[in-house]
Amino acid sequence: MAAGIAVVAPSLLVIDDDSRVRTVVRWQLEAEGCTVHEAADGNAAWQAIVDHRPDLVVLDLSLPGVSGLDLLRRLREAGDRTPVVVLSGRSGEGDRILGLDLGADDYLVKPFSPGExxxxxxxVLRRVGPPSEQPVPAPVAPGSRLRIDPWTREVExxxxPVPLTAREFDLLAFLAAHPRHVFTRGQLLEQVWASSTGWQxxxxxxxxVHRLRHKLGPGHLVTVRGVGYRLEP
Known part of the structure; x- marks a missing residue:
């Protein structure tokens, strides 16, 4: 190791309602040199994601209250690209396809090998690159005036409280995940509407954007002439 260079241990979050599974996974990943946090349900998991900003999430789908699929869906809808490895007892092909389509990076069926x-x-960590190269999602827009909660889909x-339609929230949350980044209208159609300009x-x-400006007031959504829009913290 080069002198003066610190190796940062990956920070992982294990979400499973079975404490025995969490313990086995934690022991295995800590032996790999990772820092591991735990959560037993969807609500605690969202708070842990906000608090710890993990580099990767190990996610069970069968969680009490809020399902793992709902948690994964809301993370991706909010623009959060934290890598997710699903660890689930659901072995059906449909479940695997749905999990991957919603944005999971890998899918492993229980019972499982801790080594695998x-x-x-x-x-997955090799594919996404070192933590310093990963974009940091912003469930709360930087600054103190505008607060965006992707889990409850509430804006203040x-x-x-600022009442928004589902699509208005999706647009605002996506821009908040990339503050000061300028997006063209075509890029926003692809990212928020999942559409090309061919049919939308x-x-x-x-x-x-006009509706959001009316509801939020001036200064938040900025037009970059000839290019597109950005969210100004």
């Missing part, structure tokens, strides 16, 4: 899980975690401005007009983006 560790190997898959290493593989100066502590006052770019005027749709313009209209939603």
């Amino acid at each position: 899980l560790a190997a898959r975690v290493r593989s 401005l100066d502590g006052v 007009s770019e005027a749709t983006v313009t209209e939603h």
Whole structure:
């Protein structure tokens, strides 16, 4: 190791309602040199993601209250690209396809080999690159005036709730995950509407930006002439 260079241990979050599974996974991943946090349900998991900013999540699908699929869906809808390895007792092909389609990076069926899980975690971490190269999602927009909660899908401005439609929230949350990054209307159609301009007009983006500005007031959504829009913290 080069002098003066510190190796940062990957930070992982294990989400499973079975404490025995969490313990086995934690022991295996800590032996790999990882820092491991745990959560037993969807609500605790979301708070742990906000608090710890893990480099990777190991996620069970059968969670009490909020399912793992719902948690994964809301993370991706909010623009959070934290790598997710699903660890589930659901072995059906449909479950695996759904989990991967929702944005999981890998899918491992229980009962599982701790060693194989560790190997898959290493593989995913290699693909996404070192933690310093990964974009950091922003469930709360930087600054104190605008607060965005991707889990509850609630927005507050100066502590006052701001009612948004589902698509308005999706657009705002995506821009908040990339503060000051300028996106064209075409890029926003692809990322937020999952559409190309072939069947959805770019005027749709313009209209939603107009509505958001009306609800949030000036200064948050900035037009970059000839290019597109950005969220200004």
